[in-house]
Amino acid sequence: MSERESGGPGNVDPLLRPLIPGYLAARREDLAMLESALAEGAWLRIAGIGHRLAGSGGSYGFPHISKLGARLERAGEARDAAGARQAIQTLHQVVTQALAGG
Amino acid sequence: MSRPPHDRPFLVLVVDDDPSIGTLAAACLKRDGLDTVLAADARACERALARSLPDCVLLDLHLPDRSGLDVLRHIKHRHAHLPVIMLTADVAVQTVVAAMQMGAWDYLPKPFDRTKLRATVRNAITQHRLTLRVSQLEREATGGYGDMIAAAPGMERLFQQMERVANSDITVLIHGESGTGKELVARALHQASSRSTGAFVAINCAAVPETLAASELFGHEKGSFTGADQRRVGRLEQADGGTLLLDEIAELDLALQAKMLRALQERRFERVGGRHEIKSDFRLLAATHRQLEDEVRAGRFREDLFFRIAVFELEVPALRERGDDVLRLAQHFLPRTLRLAETTEALLCAYPWPGNVRELQNALEHASVIAAHGTVRPEDLPRRIRNHPDVGRVLQATGTAAATRRHQPADDSPAGHAAAAPAALRTLEQLERDAIAASLARTGGNLSEACRALGIGRTTLYRKLERYGIRRPSTEGDG
Numbered sequence: 001m002s003e004r005e006s007g008g009p010g011n012v013d014p015l016l017r018p019l020i021p022g023y024l025a026a027r028r029e030d031l032a033m034l035e036s037a038l039a040e041g042a043w044l045r046i047a048g049i050g051h052r053l054a055g056s057g058g059s060y061g062f063p064h065i066s067k068l069g070a071r072l073e074r075a076g077e078a079r080d081a082a083g084a085r086q087a088i089q090t091l092h093q094v095v096t097q098a099l100a101g102g
Numbered sequence: 103m104s105r106p107p108h109d110r111p112f113l114v115l116v117v118d119d120d121p122s123i124g125t126l127a128a129a130c131l132k133r134d135g136l137d138t139v140l141a142a143d144a145r146a147c148e149r150a151l152a153r154s155l156p157d158c159v160l161l162d163l164h165l166p167d168r169s170g171l172d173v174l175r176h177i178k179h180r181h182a183h184l185p186v187i188m189l190t191a192d193v194a195v196q197t198v199v200a201a202m203q204m205g206a207w208d209y210l211p212k213p214f215d216r217t218k219l220r221a222t223v224r225n226a227i228t229q230h231r232l233t234l235r236v237s238q239l240e241r242e243a244t245g246g247y248g249d250m251i252a253a254a255p256g257m258e259r260l261f262q263q264m265e266r267v268a269n270s271d272i273t274v275l276i277h278g279e280s281g282t283g284k285e286l287v288a289r290a291l292h293q294a295s296s297r298s299t300g301a302f303v304a305i306n307c308a309a310v311p312e313t314l315a316a317s318e319l320f321g322h323e324k325g326s327f328t329g330a331d332q333r334r335v336g337r338l339e340q341a342d343g344g345t346l347l348l349d350e351i352a353e354l355d356l357a358l359q360a361k362m363l364r365a366l367q368e369r370r371f372e373r374v375g376g377r378h379e380i381k382s383d384f385r386l387l388a389a390t391h392r393q394l395e396d397e398v399r400a401g402r403f404r405e406d407l408f409f410r411i412a413v414f415e416l417e418v419p420a421l422r423e424r425g426d427d428v429l430r431l432a433q434h435f436l437p438r439t440l441r442l443a444e445t446t447e448a449l450l451c452a453y454p455w456p457g458n459v460r461e462l463q464n465a466l467e468h469a470s471v472i473a474a475h476g477t478v479r480p481e482d483l484p485r486r487i488r489n490h491p492d493v494g495r496v497l498q499a500t501g502t503a504a505a506t507r508r509h510q511p512a513d514d515s516p517a518g519h520a521a522a523a524p525a526a527l528r529t530l531e532q533l534e535r536d537a538i539a540a541s542l543a544r545t546g547g548n549l550s551e552a553c554r555a556l557g558i559g560r561t562t563l564y565r566k567l568e569r570y571g572i573r574r575p576s577t578e579g580d581g
């Protein structure tokens with residue numbers, strides 16, 4: 001995955017720099033909620049979290065998070081467990097990499 | 103971006119259940135010097151609109167408690183000119199078209215572009231400011247606000263503030279001495295609001311006996327107390343869809359203040375003796391001649407209620423601070439067949455009007471009953487006004503004190519005046535002398551201003567002062 005996709009430290013808008021750690025920390029909480037929602041089969045919750053991720057990622061310089069959010073929203077609506085699981089795994093990688101990249 | 107009137111930063115209300123959107127929008131808009139207030143759902147949005155005056159709203163289409171389109175409809179109904187920018191991850195054409203048809207200023211697809219967000223908000227605020235400016239200029243062209251007649255700078259400031267709050271649901275506390283026209287201000291706010299088709303319900307908390315106040319405000323059920331032989335709808339309920347004015351709110355007793363606080367927070371209450379909750383959607387205006395902060399400190403007024411009602415405060419100036427408005431109002435209150443004598447004008451300007459506009463109106467009603475020959479002379483005004491020390495000085499300066507005393511009726515009644523000698527026609531010289539004396543009194547002895555008012559040159563004024571033996575009142579400077 002490219003640095004651009006994960007939203008690494010490349011050309012980060014100085015306005016965003018102080019906001020990104022908080023944003024990513026909140027995504028970690030989303031990941032925990034997504035995993036428990038998937039375990040419970042709470043599809044609407046998955047779709048809702050996906051919708052929010054789709055709406056916010058790109059604005060914070062993480063377009064890939066927006067794309068994954070859209071995939072999660074679709075998977076939640078279609079009750080697609082495999083699709084949701086794959087999107088959650090990728091999101092996990094993106095968030096971890098972004099946090100490591102600073 | 104330049105600051106709005108009163109040096110308050112522009113305010114943007116961001117309504118979105120995702121805190122990361124609010125945080126980012128706030129950071130972006132701060133770059134342009136804009137303040138933000140965040141609301142996570144429709145209820146929080148309504149509360150924010152009752153407590154703040156945003157210049158623009160960023161509204162998410164999907165909210166946890168109501169659809170963004172419902173909230174948009176509500177905002178455009180109550181705050182027609184307030185620009186609303188929809189935020190939506192759903193870019194379905196029909197949704198966007200529906201929002202624009204309902205009056206949305208623009209929409210931004212999510213995730214939003216930060217530069218575009220700033221530009222769109224700036225444009226929306228500029229348009230909002232221009233709309234307010236146009237209504238201000240239209241109002242200035244008519245020389246007043248609603249039924250209020252005024253041109254004094256203090257009143258102009260008041261009108262500008264009223265313009266900011268009129269077309270909103272914000273709670274307003276109106277301060278002002280007794281008789282300054284606080285109810286008129288409240289009525290004008292109601293008339294200029296989207297609630298003008300609803301009722302304007304006013305209750306003077308000082309005029310209602312303590313024992314009846316709860317029933318008056320909240321209503322009562324039949325049989326709830328001795329004498330309650332039928333159900334009564336209270337003022338809060340009557341104001342549903344309109345505006346409620348709680349005049350002299352400081353006079354409300356503490357027990358009722360607690361009940362009122364709950365009713366204002368929830369816009370829900372029960373009638374006295376009732377078991378069912380009544381909902382009423384009213385805009386609250388409150389008025390008082392007291393300093394409510396002092397009442398809070400003295401333990402006579404609940405602090406939480408104070409913060410609930412003192413969201414936006416207006417100060418109505420006392421009449422003595424309004425300069426020539428005294429004469430404008432006096433002409434307004436007089437029948438068209440009557441005019442004010444120059445000395446009467448000087449007198450009206452000199453008197454401090456402790457009872458404010460109400461006292462002026464009463465004085466002129468009194469005078470118009472007894473004035474003869476189409477002119478209101480000083481002796482036609484109530485005695486307490488003529489005998490006031492400030493007025494006495496003016497009358498002495500204009501040389502009419504003796505004449506006033508000569509013609510002073512035994513009492514202020516029309517009959518008493520009729521018994522007095524009718525005023526004789528005066529010569530042009532006498533009129534000129536009075537005019538010069540009156541203009542000096544009104545300008546505090548400022549010769550330049552007196553010349554301008556009289557329409558004569560300074561040399562002419564010197565000559566006439568000498569000729570009539572008029573002495574200038576002492577001044578700090580003569581301009």
